[in-house]
Amino acid sequence: MTNRQQQPSRRQMLAVGGAAALIGMVRPARAGRQLTVADPGGPYSPGYRKAFYDPFEQETGIRIVDVAREAYPTAQFKAMVQTGSYIWDVCTLTNFDRDILAAQELLAPIDLAATGDPGLMPGGVTPLWLGVDVYATVLAYRTDHFPAGGPQSWADVWDVARFPGRRALHKSPIDTLEQALMADGVPAPQLYPLDVDRAFRSLDRIKPHVDVWWTGGAQSTQLLQSGEVDLCAMWNARAQAAIDGGAPARIVWHQGLYDIEGWAIPKGCPHIDMARQFVAFCAAAKRQARFTGKLSYGPTNLRAYADIPPARAAILPTAPANLAEMAGANGDWWRTHRAAVTERFNSWLLG
Amino acid sequence: MTVLAATGAGRGLRRRLSRTPLWGAAPGVAFLAVFFLFPVLRLLLLSVQDADGGFSLGAYARAFSTTVYLHVLAITFAIAAETTLISLLAGLPLAYWLTHLPPRRRGPVLLLVMLPFWTSALVKTFAWLIILGRNGVLNRLLLAAGLIDHPLGLLHGRGGVMVGMVQAMLPLAVLTMLPVMLAIDRRLNDAARTLGASSVQAFWRVFFHLALPGLAAAGLLVFISALGYFITPALLGGPHDTMLAQLIITEVQEMMDWNFGGALAVLMVAAALLTCWLYERAFGIASVAGGAALPDPRRPLRRLGLVLLGVTADALSAAGGGIAARLGPRLSGWALPAFCLPVLAFLSVPTMVMLPMGFTSSSFLDFPPPGFGLSWFRMVLASPLWRDALLRSLAVAAATGIVATVTGALAAYAVARQGGRWGGALFALFLAPLAIPRIVVAFGLFTLFARLHLVGTSAGLAIGHAVLALPMVFVTVLATFKGYDWHLDQAAATLGADRRRVLVLITAPLVRSGLAAAFLFAFITSFDELTVAIFVSGGIVTTLPRQMWDDMILQLNPTLAAVSAIVFVIVAAALLVAELLRRAE
């Protein structure tokens, strides 16, 4: 699956034997025709390898070394550019992280305009970033708890009388505030700018009925999988993992919020040309279609659906039927309001 | 020595220094100065800067402009304090019981106490989710037994946090207080009883008082360690169980506001240092090293502490006496094991639940496993990612062990030989990494390593882990030196050995069991370390805990259990080898 032979070799690692070994443990210089890319790790690595890395290696002869990036790579990204110690050349970023880094001028242009693919969805490409996969925050519920049909909207989730059951929300204001507003009747296209006061008033109503505020993606899977909760606001792939594992659960695409993740290149990257070549390579519909076999994320190039079986497409956020039900998350609004709203959210949770 | 030479110290100074044993501390001092003091102080500097590097108190203004951060700090303190209290209350009888076991039996029981050390914090926390969940093992057992009608809500509240944190901290508490208790002269207990004290009274009036330094040390270590916790409260707690460390991680990693993150870290350090200071006033910091000083009753704070403890002891003594009288001598003899055995079970349950799940045929963490299969082990062992992570963890842990043991033991030697004012200062310095929450050290190292091009290197990991392991090594070796007969060194010197040869040929071999224990402590500290790994590894040099963490964020499957089983076997083997070496001695 992954190819990490070029990392500090095992021989070096085993040669540890005192102070001298410390010198040997410092990272070796990277070889020339080789690109190091940081993906989110976990199931992404084999999915991306099949879709992008292996085909790229075959086509260009440039080796791709993939590493798992941090869950939140921005701090590392910043430190890397500021100190000029580049440990990778390309990295996946959510459009939210992209905006933070772009604002601090830490990204290099990807120069994709020339080869830009017409199939890319709106917001799927910027001068600094190419969106590759789409994930969505959706509602998922246990079908065994709601045999006669479960909640179909956030308003239903807020309606504890009609839909009794244990509920879990994300312990983060992002997405949760939008959900609260939609539950209060705000139509998805009119969410932004968020009416924060109204959102918190709405949250006040559901707060006593929230049994778990989850913090990690795997935790949300575990909650749904084990039946710890009956309804859960969560990422579609996390819900899909529970369903794939046999949990009686269903995803509700209606009123979902999607977000895009994609490649960016750190400013000052020593392999900028190869990096740009790689990013452009990942825009093609056929290549994006290949990762959807392993990952339940949607391709940004909507033409990819020509190569995706309908049964598989049904569980992907960018399948036309699903995408129509959802709205895009607005990173711009959050970038300016996140600190203050997070502070208020934390305070509200403790209150 | 090289450090001294490098700083260009004059010949005279060097000659003078070479005569004092203090030189032994030089490598450790230099190491801590560069990789601990400097980054932490830089963080302090960061907190009084704005985003462009200019002086600004904006971060602090923001921290105090709302009550939320003080509120979280208060919660952090409350959780740490509750964890400490429960760990001490459960640890005291357990340690006391251990002192009464014959040494041959004590060893195996101690290994059982240390069982939680062998399983990573992350895995233990997930094990609790599986045990305590609504459809978890415990609820299903209780329902099946007809003891309850509806599943109990055991998780997602303070109760769940306490279960997870006490289980993680109890071994530390017991291991810290045990040496002090073992050093107590058992005849004092006999004496108290011949003087008319019942065994309950003898315990509270004599043993308990003499064990106080150990209890106090255990309390401090647990408290400071608990301050920096974030995984367990996040997964097992409710909305009210937010810890400051979680906010610091969010600020640094998600918000990228290092200045504000720095300010929160400073808040945490200030709180930790205040605790240490109060502790020092009340009990004397030396007691961390095990049984050193009894409280000097002349200081007002100490007197207050002693009076409080005395009143508590009296009350507990009366209550204990009453219970013992009601139970009768036969039953009260069983009271201690009757309490300790369930505690031991509590400590080992998560491991016992997690290990079989590695052998599951399911693709989820289900207990009991629906079927037997080795596919997850095959997956882990076949995956270069996991294999590399395992090998790197072993190598980094070995390097950490060597670096920390050599520098820490030399420093302990210096302090044990020299004592006095300099000894006290060194003592404080080498314990300081314990007083600063890990998350702060990790963040500080991250900003430093970014400049030194050490982010994403195994050397960086080993350095960071050595900083965390040094206090453990120092305290362990110092305790060994307490019982050391320095006349042997003098004898060797009169027989013609110079200082270095005395150290290498006489001192080191005689304290080698202490050195081995210290190495093992450092090794395990590194092997199970996540916080520094998160910040420093850069995703490039993944260690086992880091790989588990990454894996857990994205997916949850029996890989975790399979890896835990492998780690369990490795650590068990290491401890077994250590035990065999000790016996061979």
Next chain:
Amino acid sequence: MDGSTKAQAAGTAKLVTRGVAKSYGPVAALQPTDLHVGAGELMTVLGPSGSGKTTLLQIIAGLVEPTAGRILIDGNDHTHTPVHRRDIGVVFQSYALFPHLTVAENIGFPLRMRGLPAAELARRVRAALAMVQLGHLADRPPRALSGGQQQRVALARCFVYQPSIILMDEPLGALDRKLREHMQVEIKHLHRESGATILYVTHDQEEALAISDRICLMNQARVEQIGSPRQIYEAPASIFAAEFIGISNVLRGRVGSRTLRTPDGEFALPAVPGGLTSGAPAALVVRPENVQLADSGHGALAGEVVEHVYAGSETRLLLRLASGTVFTLRLPAGVPAPAIGAAVGVRWPDGAAVCVPA
């Protein structure tokens, strides 16, 4: 058992052990032991290390459970009474002073355990401190005191609550000789003043002789001989008793008809111990102070001077007899000693030698 019934009938026994024994698996730490300690008596339990004396003391104190036998105090069975209800005082060799309590608090500890009112407690602690002349150190921690002072605190802590029996386990073992002799006098004094019944364990035969009313001599986990210091010194019941206490000259041989035949000659026996038939191995014990120099020749034992040991008030002369046995005698100060290598003869008065089984 005859003795025990007699003692009990007389009603003088404060402490009686009947067949008390302790074994750890196959190892006997104490053979069945009968002991009778009279009220107000100071009995020492004397023996080498491993002779079972500390085990005996711990069983009486209740710190060790006996495998067999009973313990009677004032005629009542206390075999299974918990330690703290036995009303027995113990002075430990290590003093066992509580390091976290002051001197006065240490002494007050047993009174506190007995729930004495504060005023009464303070008064008795002051009195006890005065008794051992440590009133000025009342508020010091024990570790600030010298060894002798610590020992006096331990004694005061024991005497202060007037236990019916006081057990002392090598209480002076850690002190230097001069201090030890001083403390022996002090203990005798305290004993006389308090009238306490004391069982005193020591391995120091001089100490035992100096302070005891009676000595219980132990060896190899059993009682060897019980008697007054004078009885034990002057009439040892065994070679062990003779050699353990004081200096003895021992001439081994076999019993003849009212004589003992040894390689160094045949000696008339004033009395043959009961049970020793002709031909049985036995030994003649003569204390050095009873031996006088005599001209070598008829009736005298011949030997060669091999060493002088000067001891101020006397000089000890070591002779080697024909058989190779070393023989000691004492010359008072002022008496000139024969030169080393000189052939001399020794003799002793009739009745000065004791015959014991060997």
